[in-house]
Amino acid sequence: MELIIDNLSKTYSNGVKALQNISLEIPTGMFGLLGPNGAGKSTLMRTIATLQEADNGSITLGGIDVLKQKDELRQVLGYLPQQFGLYPKISAEVLLNHFAVLKGITYKGERKDLVDALLHKTNLYEVRQQHLKGFSGGMKQRFGIAQALINNPKLLIVDEPTAGLDPVERNRFYNVLSELGEHTVVILSTHIVDDVKELCTNMAIINQGKVCLKGNPLQILENLKDKVYKKTIHKQELKTYKQNYKVISEKLFLGKPTIHIVSEVNPGDGFSLTNAALEDVYFSEIFNNANLKFN
């Protein structure tokens, strides 16, 4: 099963070009769609989820023409939107059961087994009788995954699921997601580099509606191996370093500015070789347009 997006474009009525000729091939497994706020991630997710129209282009999932066969796609789709409301005064178990009824699981016994299995899978079984209003952000997101899995989807879309979660909650969420990629196309849209690093076998970075980089995170990092150097500098030197080197990131480390540069040869000048991180790739694409073409 593969999701193929070909030349997809969308311009909103206010003139914003949210998607510009997006082409991606997304196989079974976890796919990370990384990009800053406003990059076009949600527009792309909503279009794949048949919730809005594109201007041009096509999307297919196996034999389904997604933009035309919306009902067929919806039967095999699980979707966790960026924001979703939950009935506050109802327990997780009752609401999940209710969603299962809405999704056409009519036999009570089958429904109970499914609801129990999903509550276990998302680590919510122990709290299944608690009202949702008492759930933490992470518990709500895991409930969101549980409801998205009711129809055993072939395509699961998860839009910025870890925004606002603390590291412990994020970890729990990762654990739930990581089990899903084996038989499902899972698209995880996020602006958090760690989400992709931890979970995804394939990824793309989009910015201003365009794909700037796509590939396998390990392969992308391998291409930067032995080419990233770091140095701690004074703030006022930054401009000069940017003129002389391909600076791909600037971060504070223990309160001091540390820059990462890309260089084919050892630049000397007090730089030391460092392990390339996915952040380096991301920052270079988003902030510096370094045009590092890795694939």
Ligand SMILES: Nc1ncnc2c1ncn2[C@@H]1O[C@H](COP(=O)(O)OP(=O)(O)OP(=O)(O)O)[C@@H](O)[C@H]1O
């Ligand atoms: N309904 C709309 N009408 C007009 N412009 C829109 C609409 N929805 C989104 N946009 C604009 O399209 C661009 C892409 O937005 P989108 O929400 O797809 O990005 P995103 O990557 O999901 O961002 P975020 O991480 O902030 O959710 C932004 O410039 C946004 O302001």
